[in-house]
Amino acid sequence: MARSFCPGGLGGWVSFVKKPLLAPLELTIGAHERMSADGEVVKVLDEEQLRADLTKLHATGEVEALTICFINAYINGANEQRASEIAAEIFTDTPISISSDVVPEMQEYERTETTVVNSYVRPEVATYVSNLQAALDDKMGPDTQLSILRSDGGLASARASAESPVNMLMSGPAGGVSGAIYFCSRAGYDNILTCDMGGTSTDVALIQNSRARVRRETIVADVRVRAPSVDVRTVGAGGGSIAFVPELTRALRVGPESAGAVPGPACYMKGGVQPTVCDANVVLGYLPSDVQLGGKMEINREASVAAVQSVADAMGIDLMAAAEGIIKIANESMFGALRLVSVEQGYDPRDFALVGFGGAGPLHANALGVLTDAWPVIIPPGPGVLCAYGDATTQVQDEAARTYLTMAGDLSDAQLTADLMELQVRAGDALLKDSIPASEHEISYQADLRYAGQAFQITIDFTEAELKEKGVALLTGQFDAEHEQLFTFKLDDGHEILMIRALAKAKAKAIAERQIGETGMRLDECKIASSRFYYEGNWYDSTIYDRNKLSTGLEVVGPAIVGEMDSTTVVLPGYVATVDKVGNLLINPGASATQSSSQQGGK
Template identity: 70%
Template sequence: MSGLLFIRALYQIYTLTGLIAPLELTIGASERIGADGTVVASLDEEKLLKDLTILKNKGGIEALTICLVNAYVNNEHEQRARTVAENVFGDIPISISSEVVPEMQEYERTETTVVNSYVRPEVSRYISNLHGALTETMGADMQLSILRSDGGLASARAASESPVNLLMSGPAGGATGAIYFCEQAGYKDILTFDMGGTSTDVALIQNARARVRRETYVGDVKVRAPSVDIRTVGAGGGSIAFVPELTKALRVGPESAGAVPGPACYMKGGEAPTVCDANVVLGYLPSDIQLGGAMEINREASVKAVQNVADAIGIDVMAAAEGIIEIVNEAMFGALRLVSVEQGYDPRDFSLVGYGGAGPLHANALGILTQAWPVIVPPGPGVLCAYGDATTQVQDEASRTYLASATDIDSEQLLADLLELQSRAAAVLIDDDIPESEHQVTFQADVRYAGQAFQITVDFSEQEFIDAGLSVITDQFDAEHKQLFSFKLEEGHEILMIRAVVKTASTEVAIATGDNKDLTLDDCKLGDTRFYYAKQWHDAVLYDRSKLPAGCAVPGPAIVIEMDSTTLLLPNHEAMVDSIGNLLINPMNQE
């Protein structure tokens, strides 16, 4: 074999080893592409055909991955290998590395392409069935788009071919939805936290743009695919509280009761004390209302579960419940510090957005910890990911490895290379019937100082590059480097990758604000309640969020109820309803 190269096939296997591309299903091919893209040795197609036939005869192969050394600079051999493989395997999905992730570093490129192949058969079938059903219902001119991990949308065709770009799409939808509602209300710098049943996802948004990272870990596998920079902590409504025998110190999570059996208050067989049960005991989730309009909660079951924690420590049940909430709030605060303070940002310069089924219950408390005001609870916080899907943009990107010192780069050549990438990315959208007149283009460069092992991605437009040249890249990098690490060198820049991201115009979604302008706060009242906070009981009022008119001020202590979530307003805080329908929570003494 004249060069290192891999062609990998995979079974649909679920073994304890966790191998998705076992060595016995890996074959080699004879070829060589030089580091500069020149063909050193041609692909031996006859030998490849013979080896692929042997591989096929082993049976059970559902997808094929092709990854050749240096294919990122010249993919001629990968494309020819795919043609040979198609003649052998027929219609099974074949992923080639130069299309999935055309970047240097063979191991990471291979690993990412293998993951793409691993999920591709199932995702392709799902999307095909969904597209067929929607077409039958809505007509042939229906266009199906799927959310990507980086917060953009992919066409059904692109999503089927590169499902590796969808792996972290769930959390990305919430961040995108938060950006949409907050930007309309005038808040472009936000910290988001999405608290669900098992975990909390947090992100930092600056100037209405989410930070995107180029690598993502899925379990122990590092996938080189763009995703919104979201950090996750094991703190959710179902996180279980416990007291280790050795330390007798209260702990919460990361183990979760999940949806089944769920918290004790759900009465589905769960007996372990959870964060949700602590909220019920404290009165933050009143037991005389129904969750989601239909599901009843049982306070006695929650008290019984939390009492076990209290007895293990030797405190009363209310102190135990409040301790559980304080611990889970501190865990989320720690995650928010990861994306703010540890990245050189002051949380007080941002607003805090709480969503997810459990987020609004903890949003006010997280505002106190971060001092990020106002705390914003957007409309439909429990389904904000769906809003994100509906309001984001269809996009695709094209990239290439550059690996050059900024002092050696010709600006005109770099611009020509960027425009060539733009054409490649735009062609994907054009193939999906999106005309070029609707395209919005952003260029990116991955930059580092010489000798560094990591890089920072900077964004710029064609006009910015024409006006400022390479300095639009290096100056941005210096500023970002100083933000993150408190210093900059101002020389020795290396550009590792260049990229063109092509998007369509964003979609406007009508927001149902309701016809409530003549209603008063009393008209929105559901009843009286009380909750336990800061070691004492407080009389509070229950309000129906769907009735609250724009401009209405809701004083705490109060609980605002809606179909998909519950918002807790602590004493000495107030929520204002803005024209978008957001709840803006501030301390009462702050304008």
């Protein structure tokens, strides 16, 4: 294992069984070449020996994808490029990935591992993308442009996706973040905390100035991948998370094990019998079993009651206390994740709005607002399919990077600008290959900085206009501010620039938007049924509303439930949900609520 990584701590290390290597040693060969640390060719590639070794490797018939990674290729990829050309002559139908294209950054281990991962998934992804593009061309015409979401929240063309699938590994959570940014920024909320709760887990992220924080490394299982991804933290708290009571402690636990889609929660009647978060929501009345809110799936409350009763019996408490305990533990788990991206990064959650989405997010969002004191709590339109909105509203992008290893004090503004302009051309070329003209490119920049001697770096984002105004001082100033935000101190000197990047994005295009009427039905006309739910030890009479009928300006006073096809929103007693011009539900503490806020112990 690299970098002294111990899976599961010391105990995990003692019992840890290594998984098979992604690139078997028996299918690995060496190349005779050498590149110096400053990019000078010390030893020219031995092409004759390489051809002979590749021919033997090809004869095994076991190679599905080929990876080429040479030491110091990040600074000069000439030998890798030549090796790729030779390999292509022998492996004519095999995808070839070279590290200087996939991740031209220092640290040979991470660069090699990332390139190997790219090769590992490339044959399957390339086939999938090719088949999908062919199907689209057949049904919609040959000019159909296919784009696929990247892990950093941007889009990649079909060509780029097939060549560098490593950039798509964490694209699922990124879609929801992009969708949340779209709806919240249009409503005037640029600083938000996102909470995407699905069936097995919850993903949370912090958005500042309508821009997601992006990390340059992603850990997938026990593999560290050097690829940009939205900084999303995940906890095992979802609608299907199983509640249980260990015999040793008799303390209620929830997750991370999940019932999954099959057999699923008990209430879905697909064979599941274990108590889940979803079942607790049914028992409490947050998911009404007597009214179909969307779709055709029926909810069996008796099955949920039987499942949750097993928890109550194990703890010696009544049914409703057990159900509420399950929900509170799940909420605290999500609150802990939200603290990771806010408080532990130096941010006060009270300075942000909280966005709840995913199939189960709106059920818990109001309660999470109480825990975080982040208001308003925002439920965007179509919260259960917000990832699809993210795909449709983000931009095609690509990037070009260069390892820099330069002290800021030794760098002139002119030199930095010239080097970034060179990267801008390279990044723009990738979009030009996808038939996106230069007039539609939007360019931004990044730099990775650290104080000399540190083992980690911080990524700084900036624009060309900001660069022209402040030059190198822009980078060092932003780095000092970010460092102080994260670690409470700054040094004001000794800045080392490790990497610089240019990011090219295609200009965003408008999509067909859902129209929210300024005037429409009265609130009573949006009512589906009367119901009740259990909260903080009391039953409350509530009203169920159809979200599709709600129009701008209407106020839904809690206790209430707002149902739609893909999700259900709970408005707790003492809170009010207002429909804004975008169609978001904005939940705030409300003096106009019929129940006093003191009944539920919050605002």
